[in-house]
Amino acid sequence: MTDRQAPLSCSQERLWFVQRLRPGIRAYQFQARIDLAGHLDAAALARALNDTVSRHEIYRTTFADGPAGPYGRVHPPYPVELPVDDLRGAADPEAAARAAIAAEIDTDLPVDRLPLVRWRLLRLADDRHVLLHLEHHLIHDGWSFNVFVEELCALYAAHATGAPSPLPAAPPQFADFTSWQRAWLHGPEAERQLAYWTNRLAGVPPYLNLRTDRPRTPRRRFLGDAPRFALPASLADRARALARGHRVSLFTVLLAAFEVLLHAWSGQDDFCVASGMAARGRPETHRMLGMVVNTVALRADVGGDPSFGDLLGRVRDTTLGALAHQDLPFDRVVAALRPPRTPGRQPLSEVLFSFHDAPLRPVRMPGLTAVVTPGLTNGSAKADLNVIAIPHAEQSGAPHARAEHRGIELIWEYDRDLFDATTIARAAAHYAQLLDTVTADPRIPLSATTPLEAAK
Known part of the structure; x- marks a missing residue:
């Protein structure tokens, strides 16, 4: 060969x-x-x-x-x-x-x-x-x-x-997949998806300006850390119950709470949160190895002081639209929008929130107990902030698993040139507090949630 x-x-x-x-x-x-x-x-x-x-x-x-x-x-x-x-x-x-x-x-x-x-x-x-x-x-x-x-x-x-x-x-x-993708890019479905994204993102601010501990520099060094925090099973189960009650996904609940956090951190009502989507709608890709994941820009609208329940409706619509148009390469979207470029910055994708619920059956090997820990840090960061939620129960297809498997692991990868470790730890704690508040009463307006201490 x-x-x-x-x-x-x-x-x-x-x-x-x-x-x-x-x-x-x-x-x-x-x-x-x-x-x-x-x-x-x-x-x-x-x-x-x-x-x-x-x-x-x-x-x-x-x-x-x-x-x-x-x-x-x-x-x-x-x-x-x-x-x-x-x-x-x-x-x-x-x-x-x-x-x-x-x-x-x-x-x-x-x-x-x-x-x-x-x-x-x-x-x-x-x-x-x-x-x-x-x-x-x-x-x-x-x-x-x-x-x-x-x-x-x-x-x-x-x-x-x-x-x-x-x-x-x-x-x-x-x-085989890459050959198919190259042909797909010249077809009508790609044009339809591009029209969706250019309409959906028209006029959105290209950057989310989180308050940082140090000023930006024109050249990023990509230095970072990735501490792990956990949402306990009790809080994760309340988020699941809220999702069922509002007929949305667990991802929608977690993303909406993250948008509330970013709104408090930045003071912006209109911004994008990037997310990695599997882009594996074709069944033949389900067992294929390779880099298929595509970045999508999810436009957040937190203006008008909505209740958290109302915000869930907005985030649901945004998420469903993105899922239906997740195949168009992110670079094609950015090129069509032509946002202003700033050295050292990445338009529409400086803050990410991803949900790793790809199927993973219980890891079993004869004579062995196996525990998998993905995403070990190597001291780098791809973006300003990249939060990865890993819902182990959903991965295994067992949402009613034992309590130790129903919690949600969160990896908070961040740029060390911009943020201190204490800032990220406070932000993670505030995120959990926000979830606790809104799952207890989703009718609460965003202005009534606790101010973000991490942004001070």
Whole structure:
């Protein structure tokens, strides 16, 4: 089998140009850890990873610039390396594991050579291991990672027990999707979606001006942190009940509360919150790995001091419109709107709120208890503020799971050149307080909610 070229998806192309403008930034590298407790068959795990790389072309794709622009080069299957670090002799194996993870994360993933995904196994004890997963966003999105985890579990189980693989034939490859997308962009549906977005976003202020702890500079350094906060099960369940009562999604409730927070933080009534949407409406993309996710700009309207219940109606309409028009590449929308450009700023997408509810069945491997922690920070930030909500119960399809699984995890990735850690912690606390207030009484007007201490 020889190498072959493949077009980039629109999301890949956008990221490619960001990387070319700012080489060396790590904001678009993804890290996760999978903690494994019990008897691990490391050889079976390595074989499962080899099968994954053989099964999905995107995991053996590199990227380069050519006369006609950037392209992907699909390579034949290659033997996957799974280095093993034995930390059992360390005075504190968990601390040694954290140090090893930090050192591994603090490296670049060059996009012009294999591998763009790599793994490392840390042995903390005979019955405790950590699998570190690193990949470049050019081959990753959150949906893909969940598919990877599910397939890894199935393939590991087959190799560990000597059973045949339970997976069906490989899904369509990512190059098939990019070819389809390129053709779709020249069709009537793309034109219809562009008309929707230009009408929906006409006249919106291009920037959301949050009060910052330090002034902006014309050149961003993409330095950041990503602390994690949790909404307890009791509060998350009240948000779910409010969503059911108003016939909206849980995402709508969480986003509406976030808009209230941003309104208090900025003083603006009209602004955009960007969000990553899966853009996987075609069934054949559901088991495909690759960067499909598309950014959409959700226009917030908090003017007129509405009640929170009334705001939910506005956010519902905005969200449903975005879901119906999520396939048009974000860059096409920005190019059509032609917002004024300011050095160091990103129009319509400086603050993001994303909802990672892509399906993820309970992670089960024979003889092991597995815990997946996605989105480890590598000290970078893509935007001013990027809040990622992970509703584990919705991911697993079990909203009535035990209380420890019904809470909602929130990752608050932020730009350290703009904000202090204490500011973000106060904002996260205020967000939870806002949710507590509005779920208790959605008739409350926004002016009656507690002022934002984090913005002082």
